Amino acid sequence: MEVSVIGNPQARICRAELAYRELGFRFGSQVISPDWRNRVSFLSQSSKWKEIGIRCSPRSVKCGAIVSGEVPFLKSTPKSRSLESVKLFVGLPLDTVSDCNNVNHLKAITAGLKALKLLGVQGIELPIFWGVVEKESAGKYDWSGYLAVAEIVKKVGLKLHASLSFHGSKNPDIGLPDWVAKIGEAEAGIYFTDRYGKQYKDCLSFAVDDVPVLDGKTPMEVYGGFCESFKSAFSDYMGNTITGITLGLGPDGELKYPSHQHDAKTSGAGEFQCYDKHMLSALKQYAESTGNPLWGLGGPHDAPAYDQQPHSSSFFSDGGSWEFQYGDFFLSWYSSILTSHADRVLSVASSAFSGTGVSLCGKLPLLHQWNKLRSQPSELTAGFYSSNGQDRYEGIAEIFAKNSCRMIIPGMDLSDEHQAPESLSSPESLLAHIKTSCKKQGVVVAGQNSSAPVPGGFERIVENLKDESAGIDLFTYQRMGALFFSPEHFHAFTVFVRNLSQFELSSDDQAAEDETKTVGIGSGTGAASLQAA
């Protein structure tokens, strides 16, 4: 058995069994890894992010039992929440590595990373695209570009959080792997499809998860291979530089249906994406098994179109179809596909990365548009539903808990007052809701902002992070780029970082990373930053 402890560096761990027990009590920290058959993680709220991997003898299995015998996800909330305990990460540009495995704007990233390190940011989020790494053919991985980035991050002395993206992106234009796209040309059913037959080619349909559509392999097998390859390619970084991995759970990396396809700006609540071959056949099967074969012929006929207001047709309106038996039938099925997709991906990942000392994360969307409507249609089209008015997020949170996975919630910078009144949107209450669901299930929440800066965003983030009940200790700010480093924005960001955490004069991490000991902070002006012109 392996035990990995992510704990306070001051903790002296002499004997694994002892330490094990001690940590469990002393820190009262969040034990988020119930997968105690082979792995237990402790995440303390220490501001230092140090890993100590311990190998235990089989005797310590007993201890595992002790810990798991305690209320597994009971979280002891610190009495006063200091922001110093929040680890701040910053996302690298989506196009950090180009699809021919070059590192884009290398110089800018290097300079940027140094700046962030000096500023006291703990780590960097790196989006890794399936379509870049396994571009040409199945099983042929090229990690060189990402490895180069990891090396830079390590040298600068930052931590790395890798986001494994099994989706494509329109901006920058990174698709699914070429060989997958080729399969998709012949076998269109692998993509999400809306009722007009329009395909969403940046993500495979959840319905094919366990269907061997990729040259005889199921997408889950392919994802699993990808994870394994990542693990071995980055083995040197695992658990030291790389402290966390986010698994891409769907379009834009978020667990959701691509209900808006590409155009998120349309005013509507999105449409159901259940019209690909595999979804339809799954629906049919489900309808037959529940004794309503006629309901299995297609999606709801009275759902509004992309550009229509949600209440303009009968499905989402008060007393509309969604509240009746058919609605419950369809939505239960639609959301169950989403939930089981999450479960599949997360279990694939948690078995791949068990024992590496990294924490796993998955990201949810913050579907705050229209959430003041009773039906909350944006969430329904994206696949979040629960029968009988139960908590729509609790089931998902349970899946996360089961796979000892953190939940990333974006949109922590959004506040209600800046939403257009006609969008009937309340990001704050939705966020609070998801946080509560997570807390119930013992899932640790990590934060992100929405992709574009919003007015009052930083203040809102700080409020969210100060919220004791959520206990967010990891926040990833999206995302580095020209806008991020523009004088206006960077100043605001600097202020934010200062508010968040003590400016570290000399972090303990620094000893190992001489590179960062550049001018000034704690080490004098020694390194004259010369530029031979």
Added chain:
Amino acid sequence: MSTVPIEPLLHHSHLRHNSRIYRVTRGFVPCSLNLRSHFTCNKLHSIGSTVGPGMSLGFRSSKHRRSVAIRASSSDTAVVETSQSDDVVFKEKFPVQRIEKAEGKMYVRMKQVKEKNWQMSVGCSLPGKWILHWGVSYVGDTGSEWDQPPEDMRPPDSIAIKDYAIETPLKKLSEGDSFYEVTINLNLESSVAALNFVLKDEETGAWYQHKGRDFKVPLLADVPDDGNLIGAKKGFGALGKLSNILLKADEPGAKVQEKSKSSSDSTKERKGLEEFYEEMPISKHVSDDNSVSVTARKCPETSKNIVTVETDLPGDVTVHWGVCKNGSKKWEIPAEPYPEETILFKKKALRTRLQRKDDGNGSFGSFSLDGKLEGLCFVLKLNENTWLNNRGEDFYVPFSISSGLPVETETAQASGNTPEAKQEVIDTAVTDEIITEIRNLAIDISSHKNQKTKVKEVQENILQEIEKLAAEAYSIFRSTTPTFSEASVLEAEADEPEIKISSGTGSGFEILCQGFNWESHKSGRWYMELKEKADELASLGFTVLWLPPPTESVSPEGYMPKDLYNLNSRYGTIDELKDTVRRFHDVGIKVLGDAVLNHRCAHFKNQNGVWNLFGGRLNWDDRAVVADDPHFQGRGNKSSGDNFHAAPNIDHSQDFVRKDIKEWLCWMREEIGYDGWRLDFVRGFWGGYVKDYVDASKPYFAVGEYWDSLSYTYGEMDYNQDAHRQRIVDWINATSGAAGAFDVTTKGILHVALQKCEYWRLSDPKGKPPGVVGYWPSRAVTFIENHDTGSTQGHWRFPGGKEMQGYAYILTHPGTPAVFFDHIFSDYRSEIASLLSLRNRKKLHCRSEVKIDKVERDVYAAIIDEKVAMKIGPGHYEPPSESKNWSLVVEGRDYKVWETS
């Protein structure tokens, strides 16, 4: 935040005097004191063995060689007690200077003595060396410029300042008077329309204005009111609420007492002239000298170090402290127990409030620390915003032998000026430490709870590195970012080809001519005069000409701009300017405009009567003014740089300000034809903004004036000026290299090297030039004199008679040399001409390679690009003759220049 450094950051050489380094007999570790005498301090005399100025004491070394890591500066005297008792490890009394704001009042009085005999008096109640700096406006004058008053109006002890002003000191008429006063007899027969004045305190160098402008006392009814009239309320109906920019902003205490008198006895044209008396509050910063005594004892029983701190500082004094271990001066938190009234501050330091002494004069405290510790570092905190340190460094109390470096430093300096010794020691210890500790202090302050409001200031001080990197990242990202929607909106020009973005640094072969001096505005037709010299300057070999600031300005020299779009100035009209620029373009010379972007004089006052609203085409309001200069009540953000106190400083963090400035620069490029910029006082705002401006206006050449003080130790200029040049390089970096900067470091080092015959200073430890030119030659604009340092101002004049050595250096070395106008049209002309012609002939450029061939006390010699050799200094040097044939081309007093033939 106001850290009160005991030394001003910006100082000119005249502040440094009286300091020496003493050799001390064996057994004593030398302790040198830097003695200054700005203010007298009596308190110090009362303690211990008093030592007169110019003396120094050593510490007695008992069993061990002892570290004396503290450099103390003293105001007048400094006392160092040497204890004979063995258990006293350290004893020192540090003088500290506390800046206090003294408030008083000033008045302006108009009085009729006899018919046709009027007197104006100005008085001030605060102590100081007050000078009335005044002039008059005549009937028919327009604009805000001054003229000199008629002879008979000048009080006897007046001094004429150039041709437009008079300076008359204020005096106490008798000892008991509470006011310093000056009285001017008005000549009403003359055509004087108004009196203009400002009050100047020679002690502090501060100028006191009225609502951001000169005081103006109208003597005629139709004097145009720009809002700064005094005493005109009834008579001329103009006076609004009084205020004074350097005084309290909202003027609660301003009293206007006007004695209205029948005007029938005035002369006809002076109808309406009335007696008046106005009082205004006035404040000045006065420094108060106190001291801190520190004694460290080793307690033989417990082997603990007992440190007592005693001070006569009034009020609550908190010691913000940490301990040092393992030879580093890093602050660490000792193990408990702590003294009473101690709190842990952010896990970085401890804070102990000192106990008040029973007699109420000051406070004391004692610290018992583990005997193994090496020292105690501390700074004093008086209140949220006032911190005291030891001349920019933390106070450091060493306990034992181990921190050896500082000792060696002292020894090396005391025992002879061998450059080798110095360079090693100073390199590793002194300068780095100073900077580190200033930064540490600043960081501690920044992390204080009220940090939010201070962030900007701190950023500039500490986070230059971060900003530099961020600016670099920004510039690359924006030029490579393809089509991120949010980014492309912000950076409209991002997708333009990069070639278009000029580096602002010219071809590399530029030679600058500063085309004016401090007096050039006098003739009123400088542009025309300069235009006539175009051919001459071109034939001398100049490629770039720097013109004076062209905008309407409150001061005639142009550095107090008002309406940026009004280019009629004392130097000539906008058309003359265009004409001149065209002429220089014809002869192949590029022209730089002097852009004053840090500050701008206001047109209007706000509701509090403070001048911070602008007029003209750029009619900004107080959001364009930085918030941290209380005198201008700006509503912008805190300044991203240092403040220039005579005018509202512009808040460049505001989008609309930057947009307007960019537009203005582009307009100047197009309308006038300027090819680039000389940027005034760029210390005042973040270099990243300069990059923005340079990017927008795409100049051919841009150079910024980043002028701060070099490093001195005990009044002697340090050999290693890396910190100084790094600050300049940091600024250039913040602009992402878009602009160069004047190489102040090289000028400073040349001063000392030439003046004191210490030519060894001209090679840095790595054998490269010690100025900016040794770090980043393509961005260094070398110079030896400009309108501020020389000319009639002479703020920091190059050693007289040695100018040609300076030119032999900068005109042969890499960097872009700038020649001062006064020197071109002087006896040096032909020598400068030969050097210019040599530089052009041999194609030396800003990146030329310099190989230093000889550095000794009395001679410095270098070979540049293997084709030019030069030496300066009285010592002998001949270029190596084995490989090349050298022929002497230029020779003058203490310098020679050869070229390969």
